[in-house]
Every structure is written in structure tokens, then in C-alpha cells.
Amino acid sequence: MKTQQYLGEVLASDHNEVYQLHREYLESVEKGGPSQQIFLTLAWSVGRHAMMEEAFIHPLLHRAIGSQGVQLAEIDGNEHAGIKSMLLHMSSMVSTEGPGSPEFEKALETTMGHLRRHNDSEESADLPLLDSHLGAEGSAQAAGLFEQIKSTMSMER
């Protein structure tokens, strides 16, 4: 039987999926793989993660933590908006400069840097705080629900 996971762990593994896609992307640029498709999957995965946090984690932050949670959600949402607009800008470059071009690679490096700092601060501060407020059972329940919602938002149908 699968051991119960904390919400923080499930979200961190969702972050890791994006890092894995980034590694695959870099390898495909080097070796001439389907870079454009991998980039679009990466952008979709970041967008899905941000949307799920906004729809599902923000209300939990509000309910479980109160005013500090409201503040954390607001900061999270603002940072998502920045990262999403960077990815949107890159999506518009896909058919012009495109993967492998210096402009595109520089933009992706900057975007991934922002994303990493954002994710690191979630993993080291926000999520441990949320987990501690939810308690082991509440966190495991929320983690299960997050996985369930994510599975309905898969790219492969």
C-alpha cells in the first residue's frame, strides 16, 4: 500500500516534474529532439500547477492559516502572474526565434530561474507551514485530492 503523503511532498514532486521536463528539453535542443513540443508541455505543466494552486491551495491557505495565509496566497498569485506572462511571451516566440535560438534559450533560463526561486520558497516556507496547520490527516487528504484533480487535467486523454 502506498504510504500517505503530505501535501507539501505532492506539490514538491509536481515541481520536480517540471524540472525533469526542463532537463529533457535541454537534452533535445542539444541532440535535435522535439524541443518545441517539450517546451509546450513544460509551459502547460507550469500553467496547470499554478492554476491548481490558485483554485485549490489558496482557499486552504485562507481557511487553515487565516490572515497570514491570505497574504501568502496573494504573493503566490502575483508571482504566478509574472511567470505565466514570461511563458506566454515565450510561446509567442516558438514559431519565430524558437527553441535553440539565443533569445529563446536566454528567456527560458530567466523564466526557470524565477520558477526555481518561487518553488524553493514554497517548499521551504509556505508548504511546511500549511502542512503543520492542516495536521497529518488533513494534509494527506488534501494531497489525495490534489492528485485526483491533477489526473483530470492531464494532457493525454
Ligand SMILES: [Fe+2]
Ligand atoms: Fe506557487
Ligand SMILES: [Fe+2]
Ligand atoms: Fe508550487
